[in-house]
Amino acid sequence: MSRLWWFTGPLLLLVLGAIIVVLAKPVPYITLRPGSARSVEPLITLEQVKGGPKPNVEPAADDLLFVTVSSRQPSGIEALWFSRDRTARVLPERVINGTQTAEQNRSFNLQLMTASKDKAAKVALERAGYQVKVTPTGAVITDLDPSFPSAKVLLPSDTIVEADGKAIKTPDDLVARIAAHQPGEKIALQVDRLNPQETLTVQAVLAKNAKTGKAQLGVSLETRPAYTFPIKVDIDSGEIGGPSAGLAFTLALIDRLTPGDLTGPERVAVTGTIELDGTVGPVGGVAQKTEAAIRAGAKLFIVPTDEYADAKEAARGRLQVRQVTTVDGALKILREVGGDPVPASGSDG
Structure with missing residues (x-):
């Protein structure tokens, strides 16, 4: 036995050491865990624009929360643990x-966070009675199919501002330029790239749409808008990214811009994207956000309808979960739980 141990012992220790090294190294996975739940209104600064109307700003409350997901690349042993x-x-x-x-x-x-804050400012200001001018400035790629040839030269977050020498202001402009091509042809695109920040021209090969047989770029697009706000709006979101705090930002801005207490007596957590027409869209990590809301002491969690079932399951009866599809739906829920109604117009601006 002694001779056997002297032979196998070092080998076992070597194998054990190798396993420990492998488990300690980062693995190609991402862990999603409950993040923070922060009061929104203290993060907001509203100032008068030179020559513009003076805003009537209410004091910041701390009972409206936006919630986040903590994400990072784990080691092998962490991935096993969190699974x-x-x-x-x-x-x-x-x-x-x-x-x-x-x-x-x-x-x-x-970039999505910046766009979300701008959308929230527009929706809230208009809900409070102000006018906001919106000018289209390009077609932003929000998603890209990696199987298409265009994926070799384009990235999500690229903004297409020119195609074949013609200015592109909206996705419809780009669709019209693509329609002038046949599958397999190249289209010259001028692109504003975010990282690194630069403007470049690329030649993208167009694919064939399986249903129509027409040329296709293989991307999802939305308009890049430029806003003219009557009031300077600043929301200090720090290094937090993504669009999921859009509804929370909108409600917090409405509360600051209109008289009364929007949320009532209890802490309310909110998640969901916001669009320029006031509709609320789905977000990721709603189960982790539900847990973050509970840990922060929220009694109500307002979520997009598409993710209501997941949030309800994650809550396990520990807080009330309500679903919405629009900002007006969220305002209605807040009135039901004791919040003040929002006036038809909060300003003469």
Whole structure:
């Protein structure tokens, strides 16, 4: 036995050491865990624009929360540990980053946060009685099919501002330029790129649409708007990215711009994207956000309808979960739980 141990012992220790090294190294996965739940209104600064109307700003309350998901690349042993945690998710890195690098994905999410704050400001200001001018300035790629040839030269977050020498202001402008081509042809695109920040021209090969047989770029698009706000709106979101705080920002701005207490006596957590027409869209990580809301002491969690079932299941009766599809639906819920109604117009601006 002694001779056997002298032979197998070092080998076993070597194998054990190798396993420990492998488990300690980062793996190509991302962990999603409950993040923070922060009061929104203290993050908001509203100032008069030179020559513009003076805003009537209410004091900041601390009972309206936006919630986040904490994400990071784990080591092997952390991935195994969190796979057993009911409040966490472990996903392949490619599911989160897609065709982008981690740094490109981070920059894209910060861009989405900026766009979300601008949308929230527009919706809230108009709900409070102000007018906001919107000018289209390009077609932003919000998603891209990696199987299409265009994925070799384009990235999510790229904004297409010119095609074949013609200015592109909206996605419809780009669709019209693509329609002038046949599948397999190249289209010259001028692109504003976020990371690194530059403007470049690329030649993208157009694919064939399987249903229509027509030329297709293989991207999802939305208009890049430029806003003229009558009031300067600043929301200090720090390094948090993504569009999921849009509804929370909108409600917080409405509360600051109109008289009364919007949320009533209890702490309210909110998640959901906001669009320029006031509709509320789905977000990711709603189970982790539900847990974050509970840990912060929220009694009500307002979520997009598409994710109501997941939030309800994650809550397990520990807080009330309500679903909405529009900002007006959220305002109605807040009135039902004791909040003050929003006046038809909060300003003469």
